[in-house]
Amino acid sequence: MADLTRRKFLARASLGVAGSGVALTALGKLNLPGSSASSRKARAAKQGPIVAHIRNAETGEVAVMTGSKEVVFKDTELVDRLLGRA
């Protein structure tokens, strides 16, 4: 976990193909670097499924999980957008 910064993790999460659909749609709109279709496909193949979990909507706490890793961060703006779609 320690080798994975929030920004790197979000970048990887935005490339995912499975998991929590609403969350990933929103994460994909973060417009992070390296998110071209070809690189997304290549990295998704070895990434495996990704699951995003809003742990606390009030505080904006989100957990993003892939493989055996989990990153927890706070982003009230993101959570507000996700909730707007739910």
Added chain:
Amino acid sequence: MSSHREAPEIAKDPVADSTDFYAFVSPDASDKVTLIANYIPLEGPAGGPNFYEFGDDVLYEIHIDNNGDALADITYQFRFQTVVMNPDTFLYNTGPIGSLTDSSWNRRQFYTVTRVQNGVSTVLNDHPLRCPPCNIGPRSTPMYADNLGTPAVHSLSGGRKVFAGQRAEAFYVDLGSIFDLGDLRPFQGLHLIPSAPTSPVNATEGYNVHTIAIQVPKTDLTRDGSNPTLVSDSRSTIGAWTSASRRRARVIQNDGNVEAGPFVQVSRLGNPLFNEVIVPMGDKDRWNAVAPSQDSQFAKYVQQPELAKLLPVLYPGLVEGVPAFKNLAGLNGTPRADLMAILMTGIPGGIVDGFQNFTGTTPADMLRLNMAITPAGSPNKFGLVAGDPAGFPNGRRVFDDVVTVELRAIAGLTYALVANYTPDPAATLVTDGSIGDDPPTLLGSFPYMGTPYSGYDSDTTN
């Protein structure tokens, strides 16, 4: 039961539900220790067509603490993978399974064993290891022991052995009696709601479990790699427990579930009956989720066990002219230092002549084994309290009558070891009520657990 269905949440997840945990110096290889973790309670042998198997999505582990801090210093991890040879049949097997490689065996499991120490993981197998099939019956799994059971014992590097697969349940207990308001034989007539004596019943007889067994050199387990020979040496004693964990997240989909995130512990087991009998309902699920190093929060339940308070109430009848548990009633409110030693710290030196399995003052539910004590030539199923220090609570052998030992301890028998106290006569008479003298046939060598009951021959209702 020992730990079968012992907590509300894990009772709904049998694949991850640890049932029994054993640790003992191997009687036929006294330089090695055998660790056995059983899972999946009360398998009806005829339970097909989808017979029992380990969870591919479960991380099974056996942990060793060798320096007394109740943290795992060494962990053996077991991961399983199921392979279906022919998805176009509903059958588990399409003909007799004559060997572990027989093409008529449709649904198989393979596994890997990983040893973790100081954060370094080492895979101990050089190819996927085969589980045996379940024991279906004489047509499907003929000559089960020779063809399928024995070949499923695999040698690993470093003089280790491993087995993972179905075995006959070895734990014995009169469940129907005990859970009917603590109706303990032979005292039915003394119960608050008395009944006539009836024949003992082993409620687990005829059922199977799934066993993970590993045999390792003692030097694999000590803190410094030494060979333990001195009982009084603190390096000789280890604490051990098993756990099962699942991924934190699971998304159920029509085209296959998605799992992600770190493994989260959902089941654990050290001493038999700890979570089952000691921990109250409201804390059982939490107990399963935490590590032994966090067990100080449960010490109050060991010091004042609910069952010790119940026995004098449930048994107002007389034994030898006095209430059955009169002296035990007088202990109400007294912290049970004997139970704390047996279950939470190990027994320090000086209490039982020539014996100790003390791991330090950190209270933790671990099965403690002093590996310097050699296997008994004539084992006694009541273990240490019957003068056999090679048995429970010095580790636990497969045949040990742990229910009776713990019942007697809770009834006050062992309090005399730590205080000026006279146990009630009833405390030396109470048993688990089962036919513990006739457990299923055990093997004389690894993995010791007996050949599983066959589905065809089973009369267990599924």
